[in-house]
Amino acid sequence: MRVLIQLRPSPDVVAAVADPSVPSSASDVADDLPGIVIDHSYAPVAVPQPMPAVPGGDPLSLNQPLIFSMAPQDASVVVRGEIADDELTSRITLLPATRRDVVAVYADPAIETTLTCAGDPPVGDWHDVERLLCLPDLAAEGLDGSGVPLAVVDTGINAAYVSAARGREVTVDHERSWNPKSVSGTPGDFAVDHGSMCAFDALIAAPKASLVDVPVLLSRRQGGSTLDGLLSDAISAYAHLREVLDAQPAESRALVVTNSWGSFSPRWDFPPGHPGNYSDNPAHPFNLIVGSLAEAGADILFAAGNCGTQCRDSRCAYPDRPIVGANSHPRALSIGGIDTGGTRVGYSSQGPGRLAARKPDLCAYTHFTGSRALGDTEPDSGTSAACPVAAGLVAAVRTRWPSSTLSPAQLRTLLRRTADDRSAVGYDHDYGYGVVDAAGVIAALRRRAAKAA
Amino acid sequence: MAEVLITVRLPAPATLESAMRHLDLAEDEVDTAYGLVPVDPRRNLYVLRVTESAGRRVGDTGAGPRGGDRPRAEGGPYSDPPIEPYGPPR
Structure with a gap:
């Protein structure tokens, strides 16, 4: 987190800082503040002391006539x-105690007003995303998703629509696809909706991946809306995906699972601390099966959600820490959203997560003109789009790197390590470890291959 | 929360019927369409969907009466919340 540190150095230093004819730098004022990375590009600023204008006034009150000295x-x-976000409380508490010249530490919130929000026009298009994901370089490395099963756990895919929107045929793996018992329909032949958007976006980086259609969100429940399911349906879907994974030869095993969904409200959950709770409980059966599938060799990605503080989705009902349940699972990647200009979209949920604190893990691109599955002028938006974009990059990697040579845990680490860090201190709760960086991933894989040779 | 999830550990090959027998569950207490779903094959762990009252009775954290030989689930009752797409943001 970016902060402002107010210090009271010796009067001669204050005088120098206040004098515009004297150049001064942050290191003249504050060097070696433990746990703080000083921004040396920011010139120190002298701040006057408010004092009562009338003798005998309250020295602590700002609600009276004041002079500024x-x-x-x-x-x-x-x-x-x-x-660092995860050291914030302890550092802020300890700093004034260990450094007597520190008066206070304040938040330095972003004051930009241009964060992309719901209803804003698209920022760039999917060809920009191709460029940002270094598609020609991925292709040159043979990383195009060929033969990699990429499960889209969502509202179902319309393959004809996605093919037409992409301008090339897409492959749906009918045998590995699966419907909840209450859903009838053929894989790849569902109505054009959110799932088609996710499929389109996943294929940007992995154009030759085989889509596994898992329309869990079409499952109906009494009183539910048209596009929602129950977590129990997702458990069934993951049990099926486990069979898909186990049926593959160990030496070439690969399965990428993209999940652009989650739970918006604690209303239907037991409260945190209750043993039956989902949002905060790693022992919930869905959180168990996510961990089990990842351990067996699957790469699992979840959208971080659209409950970012700047323009949260109106459905967000968690009062804080909105990255809940499996969307914050330690064995899954939680994906936040940035626009193609490289700025975090205002609705992208911020951490810490509830199962693992360091969520989101990464950010990927969203809010661009892409599939048009949600309307002619509608961007592919939400962390719903960012998640499959990242999943496509993972599927591209899996073309030549099965889980036997690069485990899901190793690949998660590689993606975090190569991410384009957006802060000065590594991990932060807005961007996670940073923005997915395909060029960095390619370079890391080359080094890894050279080491193995 | 009309229906809840419970987990049960059973030797393979397990069936819904064997799970119901093990937990002493009646047919109208169980979502038989949902069935018995494996959670972690290595641990012989399965999940089933039951009414809230049955979940309370047989769940290991439930409020049902505790007896020495009363059948118990491995875990639960767990919530089964609705899930929704994360997009487009509204």
């Missing part, structure tokens, strides 16, 4: 820095 013995200095 820039006298060196009164004024203070502000510098900018960054504290």
Whole structure:
């Protein structure tokens, strides 16, 4: 988290900072503040001391006539820095105790007003995403998803639509696809909707992957809306995917599972702390089966959700920490969203997650003109689009790197390590470890291959 | 929360009928269409969907009476919340 640190150095330093004719830098004022990475590009700023205008006034009240003193013995200095998100509380508590010149530490929130939100027009198109994911370089490495099963757990895929939108044939693996018992229909032949958008976006980086259609969100429940299911349906789907994985030869095993869905509200859940709870409980059967499938060799990705503080989805009902349940699973990748300009979209959920604190893991591209599955002028949006975009990159990697040579855990680490970090201190709760970086992934795989040779 | 999930550990090959016998569950207490779903084959762990009252009775965290030889589930009752697509944002 970016912070402002208010210090009270010696009066001569304050005088120098306050004097515009004297160049001063952050290191003149604040060096070696433990746990804080000082931003040396930010020149220190002198801040006046508010004082009562009337003798005898309350020295602590701002609700009275005030004068502002820039006298060196009164004024203070502000510098900018960054504290790791998971050390924030302890650092802020300890800092004034260990450094007597530190007056206070304040948040330095982003004041940009241009974050992409729901209803905003698309930012770029899917060819921009191809470019950002270095598609020609992936193709040159033979990483195009050929033969890799890519399960889209969603509302079903319309393959004819996705083919037409992409301008090339797509492959649906009918044998490995699966319907909940309450859903009839043929794999690849469902109505054009959210699932077709996800399939389209997954194929951007892995155009030759084999889509496994798993329309869990079409399952009906009494009183439910037209596009939702129950978590129990997802458990059944994952049990099927386990069979798909186990049926593959161990030496070439690969299965990528993209999940652009989740639970918006605690209303239907037991409260956190209850042993039957889902949102915070690694022992819930769905969280168990996610861990079990990942251990068996599957790469599982979940959308982080659209409950970002800047423009959260109106359905978000968790009062805080909206990345819940399997969307924050330690053995899955939780994917936030950025636009093709490289800026986090305002609705992308921020961490910490509930099962694992360091969520989201990564960000990928969203809010671009892509499938048009949700309407002619509608962008492929939400972390719903970001998740399959990242899943496509994972499927591309799996073309030549099955789980026997690069385990899901190793691949998660590789993606985090090569991500384009957006902070000065590594992990942060907005971007996670950073933005997926296909060029970095390719370079890391080359190094790995050279080492193995 | 009309129906809940419970887990049960049974030797393979397990069936819904064997799970119901093991937990002393009646047919109208179980979502038979959902069936018995394997969660972790290595641990012989399965899940089934039951009414809330049955979940409370046989779940290991339930409020049902505890007796020495009363059949118990491995875990539960667990919630079965609705899930929705994360997009487009509204």
